[in-house]
Amino acid sequence: xxxxxxxxxxxxxxxxxxxxxxxxxxxxxxxxxxxxxxxxxxxxxxxxxxxxxxxxxxxxxxxxxxxxxxxxxxxxxxxxxxxxxxxxxxxxxxxxxxxxxxxxxxxxxxxxxxxxxxxxxxxxxxxxxxxxxxxxxxxxxxxxxxxxxxxxxxxxxxxxxxxxxxxxxxxxxxxxxxxxxxxxxxxxxxxxxxxxxxxxxxxxxxxxxxxxxxxxxxxxxxxxxxxxxxxxxxxxxxxxxxxxxxxxxxxxxxxxxxxxxxxxxxxxxxxxxxxxxxxxxxxxxxxxxxxxxxxxxxxxxxxxxxxxxxxxxxxxxxxxxxxxxxxx
Amino acid sequence: xxxxxxxxxxxxxxxxxxxxxxxxxxxxxxxxxxxxxxxxxxxxxxxxxxxxxxxxxxxxxxxxxxxxxxxxxxxxxxxxxxxxxxxxxxxxxxxxxxxxxxxxxxxxxxxxxxxxxxxxxxxxxxxxxxxxxxxxxxxxxxxxxxxxxxxxxxxxxxxxxxxxxxxxxxxxxxxxxxxxxxxxxxxxxxxxxxxxxxxxxxxxxxxxxxxxxxxxxxxxxxxxxxxxxxxxxxxxxxxxxxxxxxxxxxxxxxxxxxxxxxxxxxxxxxxxxxxxxxxxxxxxxxxxxxxxxxxxxxxxxxxxxxxxxxxxxxxxxxxxxxxxxxxxxxxxxxxxxxxxxxxxxxxxxxxxxxxxxxxxxxxxxxxxxxxxxxxxxxxxxxxxxxxxxxxxxxxxxxxxxxxxxxxxxxxxxxxxxxxxxxxxxxxxxxxxxxxxxxxxxxxxxxxxxxxxxxxxxxxxxxxxxxxxxxxxxxxxxxxxxxxxxxxxxxxxxxxxxxxxxxxxxxxxxxxxx
Numbered sequence: 001x002x003x004x005x006x007x008x009x010x011x012x013x014x015x016x017x018x019x020x021x022x023x024x025x026x027x028x029x030x031x032x033x034x035x036x037x038x039x040x041x042x043x044x045x046x047x048x049x050x051x052x053x054x055x056x057x058x059x060x061x062x063x064x065x066x067x068x069x070x071x072x073x074x075x076x077x078x079x080x081x082x083x084x085x086x087x088x089x090x091x092x093x094x095x096x097x098x099x100x101x102x103x104x105x106x107x108x109x110x111x112x113x114x115x116x117x118x119x120x121x122x123x124x125x126x127x128x129x130x131x132x133x134x135x136x137x138x139x140x141x142x143x144x145x146x147x148x149x150x151x152x153x154x155x156x157x158x159x160x161x162x163x164x165x166x167x168x169x170x171x172x173x174x175x176x177x178x179x180x181x182x183x184x185x186x187x188x189x190x191x192x193x194x195x196x197x198x199x200x201x202x203x204x205x206x207x208x209x210x211x212x213x214x215x216x217x218x219x220x221x222x223x224x225x226x227x228x229x230x231x232x233x234x235x236x237x238x239x240x241x242x243x244x245x246x247x248x249x250x251x252x253x254x255x256x257x258x259x260x261x262x263x264x265x266x267x268x269x270x271x272x273x274x275x276x277x278x279x280x281x282x283x284x285x286x287x288x289x290x291x292x293x294x295x296x297x298x299x300x301x302x303x304x305x306x307x308x309x310x311x312x313x314x315x316x317x318x319x320x321x322x323x324x325x326x327x328x
Numbered sequence: 329x330x331x332x333x334x335x336x337x338x339x340x341x342x343x344x345x346x347x348x349x350x351x352x353x354x355x356x357x358x359x360x361x362x363x364x365x366x367x368x369x370x371x372x373x374x375x376x377x378x379x380x381x382x383x384x385x386x387x388x389x390x391x392x393x394x395x396x397x398x399x400x401x402x403x404x405x406x407x408x409x410x411x412x413x414x415x416x417x418x419x420x421x422x423x424x425x426x427x428x429x430x431x432x433x434x435x436x437x438x439x440x441x442x443x444x445x446x447x448x449x450x451x452x453x454x455x456x457x458x459x460x461x462x463x464x465x466x467x468x469x470x471x472x473x474x475x476x477x478x479x480x481x482x483x484x485x486x487x488x489x490x491x492x493x494x495x496x497x498x499x500x501x502x503x504x505x506x507x508x509x510x511x512x513x514x515x516x517x518x519x520x521x522x523x524x525x526x527x528x529x530x531x532x533x534x535x536x537x538x539x540x541x542x543x544x545x546x547x548x549x550x551x552x553x554x555x556x557x558x559x560x561x562x563x564x565x566x567x568x569x570x571x572x573x574x575x576x577x578x579x580x581x582x583x584x585x586x587x588x589x590x591x592x593x594x595x596x597x598x599x600x601x602x603x604x605x606x607x608x609x610x611x612x613x614x615x616x617x618x619x620x621x622x623x624x625x626x627x628x629x630x631x632x633x634x635x636x637x638x639x640x641x642x643x644x645x646x647x648x649x650x651x652x653x654x655x656x657x658x659x660x661x662x663x664x665x666x667x668x669x670x671x672x673x674x675x676x677x678x679x680x681x682x683x684x685x686x687x688x689x690x691x692x693x694x695x696x697x698x699x700x701x702x703x704x705x706x707x708x709x710x711x712x713x714x715x716x717x718x719x720x721x722x723x724x725x726x727x728x729x730x731x732x733x734x735x736x737x738x739x740x741x742x743x744x745x746x747x748x749x750x751x752x753x754x755x756x757x758x759x760x761x762x763x764x765x766x767x768x769x770x771x772x773x774x775x776x777x778x779x780x781x782x783x784x785x786x787x788x789x790x791x792x793x794x795x796x797x798x799x800x801x802x803x804x805x806x807x808x809x810x811x812x813x814x815x816x817x818x819x820x821x822x823x824x825x826x827x828x829x830x831x832x833x834x835x836x837x838x839x840x841x
Binding site for chain 1: 376379380381384446447527528530532536537540541542543544545546547548550701702705708709792793799803804806807808
């Protein structure tokens with residue numbers, strides 16, 4: 001009896017909370033960027049946006065499990081493997097042609113089921129008080145060398161690092177990736193989150209960390225407290241470590257509010273959303289046609305990143321390989 | 329007793345059925361893991377369980393328990409003895425300060441510590457922060473037990489020629505065994521379940537690894553197999569505690585009340601005693617206080633965004649109160665049965681109620697996510713599921729207050745009410761439940777305290793748009809925005825303070841002081 005009352009009671013609260021929601025965005029992007037986009041979009045269009053915070057792969061697998069009943073209308077990620085996973089399950093509504101036209105072809109998959117909304121470059125953030133340029137690894141693969149044992153860090157549980165591994169997998173194949181991961185397990189120190197890893201470099205706990213570029217620029221723009229001793233090394237030369245990861249956005253086929261969801265995607269890839277990348281404090285690269293990125297960043301066109309089709313990045317395989325290597 | 333009144337048979341039956349239902353529901357996470365293991369298949373399951381990573385996590389977990397528990401026990405016993413049995417100046421204040429760390433959520437403790445000592449990590453960091461965050465769970469029962477001890481036994485020991493140290497180790501300490509075992513179990517289970525503390529301090533445990541797996545593959549077999557190992561660890565702790573507790577009786581034989589014990593004079597030990605108390609308070613209360621004050625000062629007025637902080641505060645309070653009441657309601661049938669109709673079936677049902685509270689939030693959440701998404705999708709990401717998780721996780725807390733207060737309400741009143749024409753349910757409601765009101769309130773408050781500081785289940789299960797103080801604090805600290813996170817930490821502490829004080833008062837009242 002008590003339990004029946006319990007469920008009746010909670011049922012009412014549920015109805016209250018889920019009324020009038022506008023669109024629901026599963027936001028695996030940084031919370032602050034997601035909030036900035038949502039607030040500006042709502043201000044301009046009057047369409048309410050409810051954000052749910054999670055991580056790339058968590059949401060991708062979750063959407064696959066939820067299938068047609070997913071409460072999400074839009075899915076935003078930090079990296080593209082999660083997008084491919086959802087796309088592979090056939091759960092994306094094709095992105096409106098006008099939206100696709102706002103993003104150059106190399107920043108979106110050829111099938112047009114989702115689109116790039118921002119980009120981020122892999123870097124080796126190093127302690128400039130300890131390492132000089134001649135001592136830096138030439139390639140990310142060098143970090144597997146025993147001479148690097150105990151000297152570098154990464155955040156293996158994060159989607160960012162898993163995307164880098166998926167690029168490595170796509171560029172060098174399964175065998176090379178598995179043995180690199182195995183060597184990594186021997187050599188590296190695990191941190192939770194790229195910002196924490198950078199903080200460790202700054203504090204002198206490790207000499208370098210494989211992270212994305214914008215943590216450094218973000219901290220420099222604030223107090224610089226966590227990056228005072230840090231410098232960035234871009235691997236370039238189309239090295240796996242020069243990988244540029246595409247943050248994705250897509251509309252779900254199961255969405256009940258497709259029109260508004262498409263509007264949101266069009267908005268963040270258009271002047272408004274890309275402008276927030278340029279003027280805001282996220283320091284991710286803008287990907288829209290002719291849209292400038294934040295002035296503090298080195299130009300994307302100079303990074304000599306390897307060509308990787310975002311649609312080929314395989315996340316499930318990466319998780320398996322990393323689990324096998326004892327990293328997860 | 330059951331057969332005494334024909335009319336009272338009905339409620340016993342109905343209540344038993346309801347309690348059995350709650351027990352059955354609380355078995356769901358365990359059954360779920362077993363089911364997933366079967367589904368995964370022997371080969372994959374063994375591959376996922378017997379691998380190096382699981383070995384590392386087991387070593388980490390074992391070391392954490394083995395280092396933390398002895399330190400916590402020694403510290404709690406020393407503090408309890410000093411505050412209860414000596415002439416320590418300001419004993420009452422020190423005793424409050426020894427309970428106060430409970431008002432600071434464990435992950436706020438570690439936030440405070442890594443702000444102060446950024447390099448702190450691994451086992452050392454894990455043990456340090458765990459001891460400081462959880463020792464009150466041991467201090468409370470040990471202090472209560474010390475107050476209750478009959479000094480006659482110590483007098484007898486002393487008259488037989490034992491020196492004060494021998495008296496303590498041979499007469500006092502053995503009588504503290506139950507309190508120490510119970511408290512250690514509670515701390516040990518918290519060490520297994522804790523997530524936020526260890527992520528911040530960079531120490532991998534099963535809970536952190538399960539969340540990592542969850543975030544990489546949602547509800548994959550690997551996460552569930554880790555959960556299976558974690559549950560086994562919990563059960564192992566329960567067994568160890570049961571063995572350590574043993575079957576000896578410690579009760580005073582014969583009638584009469586024990587007189588309060590004399591306060592021992594500290595003499596030359598006064599300075600070290602004060603130093604120990606002061607150091608504990610400085611590390612467990614001072615550090616969080618200083619860190620929070622510092623971040624608040626740096627952040628100034630800008631970090632108090634009333635729309636965000638206020639919103640999270642409101643949602644947290646609502647969830648905590650509603651969850652507290654629901655858990656108390658769910659525990660009521662069992663609590664009533666265990667007092668009014670003890671027996672073998674009742675013991676089994678009660679064990680189900682208690683065991684589920686020993687499961688880490690991440691295990692319960694993982695089970696509920698998978699079940700709702702696969703089998704009952706309409707319940708997925710709803711308050712119903714979130715509250716169900718809270719009920720399971722905090723059932724034992726709800727039972728504690730209820731049981732003692734129902735036990736204090738005489739069954740004769742229920743019978744008299746029925747004799748005067750009330751239906752059995754009216755009788756219970758109008759007599760026992762009214763008399764038990766303070767206990768009901770205490771239970772609700774205890775659960776509410778738990779919900780206020782709960783992180784993993786809330787992160788994984790909450791409906792979209794729900795943000796509690798804990799989840800907001802968590803997402804901000806993940807971006808190492810320590811400044812913006814500070815107001816949320818402060819609000820959590822402010823919410824927890826009155827409840828912690830209530831706990832303190834209850835523990836003294838329980839011994840008649």
